[in-house]
Amino acid sequence: xxxxxxxxxxxxxxxxxxxxxxxxxxxxxxxxxxxxxxxxxxxxxxxxxxxxxxxxxxxxxxxxxxxxxxxxxxxx
Amino acid sequence: xxxxxxxxxxxxxxxxxxxxxxxxxxxxxxxxxxxxxxxxxxxxxxxxxxxxxxxxxxxxxxxxxxxxxxxxxxxxxxxxxxxxxxxxxxxxxxxxxxxxxxxxxxxxxxxxxxxxxxxxxxxxxxxxxxxxxxxx
Numbered sequence: 001x002x003x004x005x006x007x008x009x010x011x012x013x014x015x016x017x018x019x020x021x022x023x024x025x026x027x028x029x030x031x032x033x034x035x036x037x038x039x040x041x042x043x044x045x046x047x048x049x050x051x052x053x054x055x056x057x058x059x060x061x062x063x064x065x066x067x068x069x070x071x072x073x074x075x076x
Numbered sequence: 077x078x079x080x081x082x083x084x085x086x087x088x089x090x091x092x093x094x095x096x097x098x099x100x101x102x103x104x105x106x107x108x109x110x111x112x113x114x115x116x117x118x119x120x121x122x123x124x125x126x127x128x129x130x131x132x133x134x135x136x137x138x139x140x141x142x143x144x145x146x147x148x149x150x151x152x153x154x155x156x157x158x159x160x161x162x163x164x165x166x167x168x169x170x171x172x173x174x175x176x177x178x179x180x181x182x183x184x185x186x187x188x189x190x191x192x193x194x195x196x197x198x199x200x201x202x203x204x205x206x207x208x209x210x211x212x
Contacts, residue, residue, distance in 0.1 A: 054121060
């Protein structure tokens with residue numbers, strides 16, 4: 001279980017770097033945060049899991065999407 | 077932009093429960109997973125949901141930004157004050173000076189409960205203000 005989540009995390013990180021459309025990269029980062037929060041919960045750290053889910057998947061994603069809306073969406 | 081009926085309805089019904097969950101995380105922080113920071117971030121995410129769906133002006137009537145600034149500053153002052161309370165009663169900084177209740181109930185663990193409330197309000201106000209100045 002832990003190895004599966006870790007491999008998925010690495011894949012999502014590489015995907016977030018490779019996407020030219022920044023909105024896709026932000027969604028990849030949100031799924032990354034969600035999966036790492038699942039990993040923290042699985043490793044018996046529910047405190048860190050709640051913080052990661054709230055900050056990483058909630059607030060940071062909203063801020064990134066708003067910033068993309070105020071700047072360019074595509075990366076050259 | 078045209079206002080979507082689904083987004084408006086869902087956010088209006090969902091935001092009070094998010095705020096309630098944040099308050100639950102803050103007030104049960106010393107018994108179960110959660111605490112000041114996590115509860116504060118959940119509170120702030122509820123207010124950010126209102127900002128995004130209902131608009132900043134109408135949310136500002138319920139959560140005025142000037143009062144959020146005042147709350148954020150005063151909560152830090154209160155935290156320092158409560159930490160110094162341990163010094164005054166003859167101990168070290170952030171030492172407990174309230175009676176310890178029975179373990180497992182909400183009024184237990186001395187003043188950790190009040191510290192959690194202070195930190196929760198401070199973090200909630202701070203993150204809400206960050207997103208307010210960004211979304212403005």
